[in-house]
Structures are given as C-alpha cells and as structure tokens.
Amino acid sequence: MTTEVRVPALGESVSEATIATWFKKPGDAVAVDEMLCELETDKVTVEVPSPAAGILAEIVAPEGETVGPNALLAQITEGGAAAAPRDTATAAQPAQDKTADGGKPKMAGNKVDVMVPTLGESVTEATVATWFKKVGDTVRQDEMLCELETDKVSVEVPSPASGVLTEILAEEGATIDAKARLALITENGAAGGAVGIGGPGDAPVVDPDKRIQKADEVGSPGDGPEQIVPREDAGRTDIEDAPSARKAMAEAGVSRDQVQGSGRDGRVMKEDVARAAQAPAPAPQRTEAPQPAPAPRAPSSAEDMRREERVKMTRLRATIARRLKDAQNTAAILTTYNEVDMSGVMDLRNAYKDQFEKKHKVKLGFMSFFVKACCHALKEVPEVNAEIDGGDIVYKNFVHMGVAVGTPNGLVVPVVRDADQKSFAGIEKEIAELGVRARDGKLTMADMQGGTFTISNGGVYGSLMSSPILNPPQSGILGMHKIQDRPVVVGGQIVIRPMMYLALSYDHRIVDGKGAVTFLVRVKEALEDPRRLLMDL
Structure with a gap:
C-alpha cells in the first residue's frame, strides 16, 4: 500500500513554501510521525512528519523546489521493500500510474494544458519573463515551469501534472492575456525518463550514482545531445541550482562561479546569490611594472554601440514609468x-x-x-x-x-x-x-x-x-x-x-x-x- 506525503496546512495567508532539507532519502525506513523534511515559508519553518510507517519509496519535490499547499512531496510504501524511484523505472511496471489528484490511474500520453494562473481582479495580461524548463524536459507536479511579470508582481507558474513538457505555446517576452495557454504537458511521457511505462523506445535506466550531463560539459561538439557519465568518470556531479537562484544571478549580474551554494550537494539558493552580490569586490592585484595605457582616442558611434547593452524594459518598470x-x-x-x-x-x-x-x-x-x-x-x-x-x-x-x-x-x-x-x-x-x-x-x-x-x-x-x-x-x-x-x-x-x-x-x-x-x-x-x-x- 502506498501513502502520499503532502504539504501540510501553511496558514491562511501563505500560498507557497520551499523545500529546505530532506532528512530521509529514497529507500530509508521511516516510522509514523518521524520527521521527513523541512519546509520554509515567508514567516515560519514547517516540519513534515511521516503519515505512515514503511519505506520512503520516492521523493517527488527535491530540496530548493517551491511547492503550493497540499502539493505531493513523497510516496511511502507501507510495510514493504523500497520502491524503485521514478527515474529507475523498468519495463516490468504497468503502463499506468496513480497521480496526485485522487489516486486515479492515468494512461500515458494524456495532454494537460498549462494555463495562466489567477493574476488578480484588475490584471488582464502578463509577459512571459523566464522559462525554467525547455521542451522535452521531465517535470513533476507543482514544479515551477516559468515566471510571468504583471504590472505589479511576478507570478510563478507550477506544473499542473507530472510528465514531459512537450510544447511551449508562449515564448519568453510574449505578452499573453489572463486566460491564455502557456504550454502542453504529456502525462507520463517517455521523453527524459518515463514514469511507470515500459517497452521498446523508453528512456534508458539511470543508475542513482550517475548523473546526466550536457555534451558540452563532458565531451566535444558532436558527441551527442546527452551522455550518461558515471560519477567517478565525470569527476563532478551536475547540480541543478534553484530556479529562483538562477533568475537572481541573471538580475544581479553574478556568475555561478562567484556564488557558494548552501543547499544539498552545493546547490545554489536565492539567499546565496544575495550574499554574493553584497560581497565586496576583490582588491585589484598590484603588478611590479604596470604598462602605460594606450592614448585615448575619440570613439566612433559604431564603437559606442558595440559597448552598449540594450535590455527590454520589464512590465513592472514600464508600468512604473507610465503611472508616474x-x-x-x-x-x-x-x-x-x-x-x-x-x-x-x-x-x-x-x-x-x-x-x-x-x-x-x-x-x-x-x-x-x-x-x-x-x-x-x-x-x-x-x-x-x-x-x-x-x-x-x-x-x-x-x-x-x-x-x-x-x-x-x-x-x-x-x-x-x-x-x-x-x-x-x-x-x-x-x-x-x-x-x-x-x-x-x-x-x-x-x-x-x-x-x-x-x-x-x-x-x-x-x-x-x-x-x-x-x-x-x-x-x-x-x-x-x-x-x-x-x-x-x-x-x-x-x-x-x-x-x-x-x-x-x-x-x-x-x-x-x-x-x-x-x-x-x-x-x-x-x-x-x-x-x-x-x-x-
């Protein structure tokens, strides 16, 4: 028997939380009321106890992910052996999977629309600011897909289902209305590792001690789109930073090498970026014999243009300008x-x-x-x-x-x-x-x-x-x-x-x-x- 672990009540005014720490990993035995993980909200830290005794079969929401109320966090197999995680699914599993919405079986290939969430009574449109996923990526229910900008606030769009992101209908920079479709998700799709679907053509079985790395990280151009590299051969693991941290790095002009991650396995969190951005710049190194700088000359307009940077005004900045x-x-x-x-x-x-x-x-x-x-x-x-x-x-x-x-x-x-x-x-x-x-x-x-x-x-x-x-x-x-x-x-x-x-x-x-x-x-x-x-x- 499988028991779902969901986000507990967060409070009337709290709409989301971030997974701070998992105290258990898949395959661990857990007791009733034993602490499984810790969530962070705007105001408090919330511990999530185990609702049943058994084996932690799967972690659905990893550390650093933002989840909403009642979102699925993990699965526990009561009194049984550890269940195989989703990315190690074998062809012997049945071609249907129980999902978060009431435990009803869903067949592979079911299309789910990703819609614009509620923006507010007076907001009629938004701009797609950032996509955190690309077509073909595997996504989990409530995992953040993209971020929208309205006149006043930024809105994160969670995935309504687990599966594969098969189509993006609104690219970054597009202006969309409050009832628009943003993307399509194929539930239990095969791309990126199918969930509970076997048979020829499925994604290869991935060893938990291996990591998928991009070709340009582990080989030369032409080596193929992706390679599965053992940890001992790759020399390092490919850690995915929190989406909010990646956005904060882009906004602050901070490179990944400048940030020391505080999450598990060195994952960079949003607060790590804030600390890096506030850190003083290193003092320039003195040289024994500095060379004189070349004599300045009047730059041409073409040279000036090459040194300029043109950035599209955000909806928030545009609205501030218009209102003022x-x-x-x-x-x-x-x-x-x-x-x-x-x-x-x-x-x-x-x-x-x-x-x-x-x-x-x-x-x-x-x-x-x-x-x-x-x-x-x-x-x-x-x-x-x-x-x-x-x-x-x-x-x-x-x-x-x-x-x-x-x-x-x-x-x-x-x-x-x-x-x-x-x-x-x-x-x-x-x-x-x-x-x-x-x-x-x-x-x-x-x-x-x-x-x-x-x-x-x-x-x-x-x-x-x-x-x-x-x-x-x-x-x-x-x-x-x-x-x-x-x-x-x-x-x-x-x-x-x-x-x-x-x-x-x-x-x-x-x-x-x-x-x-x-x-x-x-x-x-x-x-x-x-x-x-x-x-x-």
Missing part, C-alpha cells in the same frame, strides 16, 4: 517643505527600544512614528486623504498607509491597512513583513491595492531633500529624508540637533496650500513631541 508620467499629466502637483527636530523621537526610541523589542518581538524603528504622525494629521486635514473620482471628491474615513519600498526590480508600494487603528507594534510588525515579501518578490496584488496616502523614505539612500511624486489616485505623499546634525536656534541659542527635511507633495486640485501646510506642521509637531501621539493632541 500619468501622475504628472493628470494631477496639479505641488510640494511644500518643512523640517523636524528628531531629538524627541530618538530619545523616546532609545529609552524604550529594548523593552519594546523584548515584549513585541520586533524592533522599534522610526517609520511607526511617521505613520502615527501622518494618521493624526490626516484626521485634521481629510482632503489630503481623499481622491478625485470623475466629478466627485471621495473622502476616506480610514487610513490605508502605503510605504514605498525599493526592490531590485523597481519601486513597489505595499499597504498597511487601517494603520490609524494599529498600535506602534502592529505597524512595525506589518512593515517588516511587507518589506521581506517585497525584497523576495512575493508581494501579492492585494498587498499593494487600496492605499489612501503614501510615505517614501529617501533618507535610507542618503537623500537630503527631494520632491516625491504622487501615487495615483492618492492626493498626498510624504517624503522623509536623511537625519543630519545641523545648527539650529533654540531659545535664542545656537545648538546642534538631529534635523530632517520633510516634503509633502499634494494634488492642488483638491488640497489648498493652507491645508497642505497645516498637515505638514501637524506632522512636525507630533514628531517633535511624540507624547502628543499618545494623548491624541
């Missing part, structure tokens, strides 16, 4: 400035940050003070929290605070919902979670919709002063900047204080200058005396 230009063309944008003495916030934070972190399990940063101060000011000047809809002005009696976050792919604005109802700890926790998801490219459409006001912190990059641009259809955005010690006059004396310039950009169509200045002054007052926030003054 629309904001300039539509709204009457004006900016007002002020400065704030950050001493009060810094003193309060230094006095309570350790107790705050100990109690709430999150660090006390500056952003929660600014969110609270803006919520306080928006109550007094509600037009800054409003928007124009045709001939109407829509006033919002709530604050969904957008927090602009810079990512390798561009600027995104996740939203802290009902920020005016949340505590300092609640705001800090939500901002931290959204920041991690933004960095990892895991924000959903819902995370970035519905904002009524936005805060942008250019100070983290060293900006001393700037004019932020509106995030339509919002009517206001606050720009934070670098905290810098400056001389100021206090009580007739020149003193040094940690000062920050604030900038409020607003839509002058519905926000008058008086309202904009009043809003910024209220933010300034609340930050310079944070006790006002606690007493709602």
Whole structure:
C-alpha cells in the first residue's frame, strides 16, 4: 500500500513554501510521525512528519523546489521493500500510474494544458519573463515551469501534472492575456525518463550514482545531445541550482562561479546569490611594472554601440514609468517643505527600544512614528486623504498607509491597512513583513491595492531633500529624508540637533496650500513631541 506525503496546512495567508532539507532519502525506513523534511515559508519553518510507517519509496519535490499547499512531496510504501524511484523505472511496471489528484490511474500520453494562473481582479495580461524548463524536459507536479511579470508582481507558474513538457505555446517576452495557454504537458511521457511505462523506445535506466550531463560539459561538439557519465568518470556531479537562484544571478549580474551554494550537494539558493552580490569586490592585484595605457582616442558611434547593452524594459518598470508620467499629466502637483527636530523621537526610541523589542518581538524603528504622525494629521486635514473620482471628491474615513519600498526590480508600494487603528507594534510588525515579501518578490496584488496616502523614505539612500511624486489616485505623499546634525536656534541659542527635511507633495486640485501646510506642521509637531501621539493632541 502506498501513502502520499503532502504539504501540510501553511496558514491562511501563505500560498507557497520551499523545500529546505530532506532528512530521509529514497529507500530509508521511516516510522509514523518521524520527521521527513523541512519546509520554509515567508514567516515560519514547517516540519513534515511521516503519515505512515514503511519505506520512503520516492521523493517527488527535491530540496530548493517551491511547492503550493497540499502539493505531493513523497510516496511511502507501507510495510514493504523500497520502491524503485521514478527515474529507475523498468519495463516490468504497468503502463499506468496513480497521480496526485485522487489516486486515479492515468494512461500515458494524456495532454494537460498549462494555463495562466489567477493574476488578480484588475490584471488582464502578463509577459512571459523566464522559462525554467525547455521542451522535452521531465517535470513533476507543482514544479515551477516559468515566471510571468504583471504590472505589479511576478507570478510563478507550477506544473499542473507530472510528465514531459512537450510544447511551449508562449515564448519568453510574449505578452499573453489572463486566460491564455502557456504550454502542453504529456502525462507520463517517455521523453527524459518515463514514469511507470515500459517497452521498446523508453528512456534508458539511470543508475542513482550517475548523473546526466550536457555534451558540452563532458565531451566535444558532436558527441551527442546527452551522455550518461558515471560519477567517478565525470569527476563532478551536475547540480541543478534553484530556479529562483538562477533568475537572481541573471538580475544581479553574478556568475555561478562567484556564488557558494548552501543547499544539498552545493546547490545554489536565492539567499546565496544575495550574499554574493553584497560581497565586496576583490582588491585589484598590484603588478611590479604596470604598462602605460594606450592614448585615448575619440570613439566612433559604431564603437559606442558595440559597448552598449540594450535590455527590454520589464512590465513592472514600464508600468512604473507610465503611472508616474500619468501622475504628472493628470494631477496639479505641488510640494511644500518643512523640517523636524528628531531629538524627541530618538530619545523616546532609545529609552524604550529594548523593552519594546523584548515584549513585541520586533524592533522599534522610526517609520511607526511617521505613520502615527501622518494618521493624526490626516484626521485634521481629510482632503489630503481623499481622491478625485470623475466629478466627485471621495473622502476616506480610514487610513490605508502605503510605504514605498525599493526592490531590485523597481519601486513597489505595499499597504498597511487601517494603520490609524494599529498600535506602534502592529505597524512595525506589518512593515517588516511587507518589506521581506517585497525584497523576495512575493508581494501579492492585494498587498499593494487600496492605499489612501503614501510615505517614501529617501533618507535610507542618503537623500537630503527631494520632491516625491504622487501615487495615483492618492492626493498626498510624504517624503522623509536623511537625519543630519545641523545648527539650529533654540531659545535664542545656537545648538546642534538631529534635523530632517520633510516634503509633502499634494494634488492642488483638491488640497489648498493652507491645508497642505497645516498637515505638514501637524506632522512636525507630533514628531517633535511624540507624547502628543499618545494623548491624541
């Protein structure tokens, strides 16, 4: 009897997990509730226990793979001998296989469409960014096939079935609608190693101690498309890095040789690429007798073109450009400035940050003070929290605070919902979670919709002063900047204080200058005396 091992419940808001570690390998005996593997989600690590005693016959989802809720992870043969893994299937097996959808037998050759997954209510099209598989590759159910880019997020497309990728209908760079077919999969196909299908013409039996390597890795051109090379002859194993890691290497311009893999057998994971990208470049080696460089000469336009690099704009970057230009063309944008003495916030934070972190399990940063101060000011000047809809002005009696976050792919604005109802700890926790998801490219459409006001912190990059641009259809955005010690006059004396310039950009169509200045002054007052926030003054 065979028992399936599936992904356990991950939580209401968690839609995927990554296989971090397998504690067992095919052929190992396992006991009931013995830990088989460990999954990593955005928030927690989940251990997967064995649902039955027996032999781990097959691992369907290897380390580094991303899987969805209830996805098939492995197969256990209860009380029997170890079952042959799928890539060592012999001709004696029957020509049908039980699959993940209810255990019903499926015949070889059944075609399965790979469709565009749900993109979000307001998203009608996407661009095919990257294919992780090519035609003829063997794929497992829930294994990532390709990645799509929409206006706001990247969407990974898992395989709906196990088999062979027989046709790609939408190539990289193609723009497709929300109901398009992306590819075809032949269930239990023979290419790349059939699943449970015997007979002449099947893929050769592969020894587990051997690896398939490309011809250009183990031989010379003309040696054939693929060769099966024993590990001892090849000198190394061909380790497939995680798809997310390969994409991250391409985006960061990091070569495979620069990355030290932390996964099993040296597999490169996404976090390994991030570490490699942040590592300082090696110092140039000094030579005893450097040769003088040739005299520079004016390059021709053809030479310049050879040294240029042309990269197609991503959908996210194109959408950012379009929305920002629309904001300039539509709204009457004006900016007002002020400065704030950050001493009060810094003193309060230094006095309570350790107790705050100990109690709430999150660090006390500056952003929660600014969110609270803006919520306080928006109550007094509600037009800054409003928007124009045709001939109407829509006033919002709530604050969904957008927090602009810079990512390798561009600027995104996740939203802290009902920020005016949340505590300092609640705001800090939500901002931290959204920041991690933004960095990892895991924000959903819902995370970035519905904002009524936005805060942008250019100070983290060293900006001393700037004019932020509106995030339509919002009517206001606050720009934070670098905290810098400056001389100021206090009580007739020149003193040094940690000062920050604030900038409020607003839509002058519905926000008058008086309202904009009043809003910024209220933010300034609340930050310079944070006790006002606690007493709602």
